[in-house]
Amino acid sequence: MFPPLVLVGYALVTNVCAPNAILGCEHWMTSVKEVLVSPSLGLAHPVWIERLPWLCQGCTIRGADADLYDFGFFSGRSSLESVQDNWSTLMGATGATSVVHGRQVHGTVIRAHETASAGLHMFPDCDGHVTASVGVLLAVTTADCVPIFLVDADRRAIALLHAGWRGAAAGILEHGLLALREQSGSFPADLLMHLGPAICGDCYEVGAEVFKALALPIPLRPRPINLREILTEQAAKAGIPLANITVSEHCTRCTESDLFSHRGGDRGRQVSYIGLRP
Template sequence: MLRRRAHLGCAQSSCDYTYKIVAATKTPSSKRSVRKRPAVGQTYLAAPSGSSWIERRDRSIRILQVPALAKLPWLVHGFSTRPGGVSHRDGEKVLNLGFAEWDSRENVLQNRRRFQSALDASDFELISLKQIHSDVIHLLDAAPTAPCQGDASATNRPGLLLGVQTADCVPILLVDPKKHAIAAVHAGWRGTLQRIVAKAIGKMQMQFKTKPADLLAAIGPAIGGCCYEVGTEVAIQFQSQFADAPEWFDEFRTGDEPNPIQWLDMMPPGHQPPPKNVLLDLRKANRAQLLLAGLRTANIFFSDLCTACRGDLLFSYRKEGATSGRLMSVIGIR
């Protein structure tokens, strides 16, 4: 169990674009059931939450996908993982997709080219905002000509690959299959507190006439409620904003302490003070916001992979510190 506190799970990134190479993978057939035998180069993963995710492989690169999104022939999407790149980290080659002091720019650009090739999206223009843990959302008709700040982007234009970088925070991909509109959202605790995913849906409603009940949402790997320790000042902020907040928190445990935490609903005086640190499940918080915004339960696809627990597969800023790599979650229209 991690004991130190850190408020930012993801480092900031700049607005940058990738280049083109020949793709060599196949998109899953829209007629293929997730229960059937997978195609060569693909493995089906059964998530603990009960939904199935596809693991798409191209050489040593492993990309997580949602079957409901993968079967849309006009859509490309994927959640990157750790293996398969040209960056060197602790004696292993990793797919670091974010610029960092410990890695070269050339390595990161090569990793991004490999990632896009594995998705058969080499001809897309990758858009990665400078993430600032905000509720700033960009509606894009074309690729920005200058660096831009924000934590979500949306479009209905083909050829743009919307990306968010994470190393603990929650990546959320939104798809309107009727209006052919998409969004990519980066939700740290600050963005979650500011309801960024709900606001992104609101932007899609206004701009693309999206109906929330039509939306598909994929919540990718992030740090889980098992590992994401925050101070009680964060918990109090959530309590003041969300009636369901106690369901997203748990006491920081080293044994079999009671669950869920009770102090959030306690009224003074005479009660014991709250613990100094608590555990927050950001994925549950964002799933609750999606439901409240009007999405159908069956249209929300939730990965239970924890970045801090799965160091073999994912990057975690909370666990690895400043030398952590960056994952990228992308979505685009062909």
């Protein structure tokens, strides 16, 4: 039985931690290797499992070729029925009755969710979500981009952002911090941030356009960049304590983590999710 799918503005179309020096800067990143909770729930931050038991959080895995756990409504990898069935499985595994997601466009639009009715709610053209409401599961899909988890443990407020290089250059993180401040009064100094499974710096080779957009020295030929390093620097400059920032050890392309990778030639999508338990 599929969960009710609510398309907001759409017509339905069927067609542990150890410090690692950040290369090239003076900051440090704390790495975390998420642990596999179950095939349906995927990977989860082990420290948050222990210290934040009221938090539902994780990132799904790819699954077997014969039965891919693909969450990409817009990627064209799997049938609509299969994708919707996978969302239903995740909702059942997490116990969530309300999930919010959006068509991600590498922009900076953040949706604030006070409440949500039962079902999977799809919003047009947004790359982030914030809430302080129990029972609303926030979700973003990725295949190399960075899922950014933000948690205010004191105010029980959370955000989840989707960051590719365009989003990082446009300030998706800053917009997410502002949205949390406006909704819940959260300050960067009070936040925990985790940068989830994404492509690593060794695997992410880009051209001059990307270096220019990120205000980095432009190389003569394509070179790799570490997007999670850049986001860590942005977070630190915004006021999030470095001690509160963790970075996933999983690379979507080069580690044996059972994850989709666009650079690796796969159009499927895993979903990162976070919500407040009752």
